[in-house]
Amino acid sequence: MTSRAVVVGVGHYLPQRVVPNSEFEATLDTSDDWIRSRSGIERRHFAADDETTSELATEAARAALADAGLKPDDIDAIVLATSTADLTFPSAATMVQAALGMTRGFAFDLQAVCAGFVYALSTANAMILSGQAKRVMVIGAETFSRIMDWTDRSTCVLFGDGAGALILELQEGTGQPDDRGILATDLNSDGQFRELLYVDGGVSTQSTGFLRMQGNQVFRHAVEKLAATAETALGKAGLSAADVDWIVPHQANIRIIQGTARKMGLDMDRVIVTVQDHGNTSAASIPLALSVARQSGQIKTGDLIVTEAIGGGLAWGAVVLRM
Template sequence: MVENAEFEATLDTTDEWIRSRSGIERRHFAEEGETTSSMATAAAKAALSDAGLVADDIDAIIVATSTADLTFPSAATMVQAQLEMTRGFAFDVQAVCAGFVYALCNANALIASGQADRVMVIGAETFSRIMDWTDRSTCVLFGDGAGALILEAQTGAGTSDDRGILATDLNSDGRYKDLLYVDGGVSTQSTGHLRMQGNQVFRHAVEKLAKTATTALERAGLGAEDVDWIVPHQANIRIIQGTAKKMGLSLDNVVVTVQDHGNTSAASIPLALSVGKERGQIKPGDLIVTEAIGGGLAWGAVVLRW
């Protein structure tokens, strides 16, 4: 765990400066030797235990990540091996901070099409490995982590009272690539660091997140008044507050963990779901809207009943 004050020795920043601009108080960094796949595996084991399942009960694993251990194979197949899962299939989804939403949509489609009955969806990131530690505008914002959930096929009535994923909405616009990206990659033969135009990302985030959440709710035949919890991508408290306000919802209806995790990209939503469940906020039957925006720009929302 890394508190804000630890950055004061190397950067022109303070705990108060970081808190006031982001709401972040601390974050966690992977230890030496710890990787995206090892954290994803730990999250997967916790999800299996919580569900009372074993690895071979799962038909597919989807890992949402932008920081896989290797160029290939996928982090998901590495998790599959570490779980000693001898059946099914596994693959990664890369949509940066929107990755978990994209992965949920893919998992839902696999189940709806009959390709799988149980899909484990994992968000896992080691963003500390792509930070420019001289850039105070970015390196204080991000953290590492992993979270997982399991979706299972069930027969429902086809109404908004059903449990599980009720509606989805995905979007991207590659014209905004320069607002949030890593300036390196395999084909450019460099590792690169994360670069972000924070003010521009903020401007797009509130508008696009509120719109995608509303669209997904409309597709489910629901409105903001039906929502028990927003579980948003945990990037910045001001974005979280702005999105809730634009949707006409109180912050009392939002699961907020950004203060303890920082921005963990694709891992932030499953981590927040886990914390919300542990706190006793999220209960069976609750209607949840989860939304995220990340590099691409890519953004989207999922409406689900817990």
């Protein structure tokens, strides 16, 4: 028998405020057509002024618990992927732990920008396989609207706020590729590309800063690296692209999503796409898309899923799992 980290619950939360592309036309030299043609984005959600990342994460966590039929104290650990935590410290994850009324276990944040959820899944999987935890809540939550330069039309129209969560549980499998659960992971980073995507502020500079991006360069790296990491993870699992039911990619840009699918030889009808409704929600985008697709009936138990993401660092990776 082989231990597996199996998904037993998923959930998501989106702030109430919906911002269509047309809302930017009053303040920027842009248009709905311009944004759609370059990104595929039609609308996104922004958190209210008094709404924090940990609050979004808590609502997603509650939805995942309800989906799994579990209570907060059934969870051993929370891993929260975010680049926009409420405070420098303590971690947003411990705030979620308190808000849920979870009186045991441990919680911590993980920061790998848009690749954060993939990194968090890999970390949670390792904790389960090593015996540190039996059930782990993995959350991606962001309020990227807090770090936008509203005069930069090349970035501020691309991002949104939201949260998604899933619960991994230790179960026994056969060790074969048809097992449910996480089958393989692949993580990568290369710090020499820092200038391509970063925030020009932080604790050491005593400023929050704004997101800065060289979009053309990020696109060039994204398609190549995302297809490669997905294929590497599939190879580790003893599978190939032909075995995949769904790709659930980081929802950054429809052209990146299409380019990656094309490079992997997969049709777009096997790709979950939510970027049109949410924009780029960074670490939240994969669990958001996964939850939405589960709710709509697209993704079903037993489906083979590949998730892949790339973000600032550059950091990128993929996870192969069977629902």
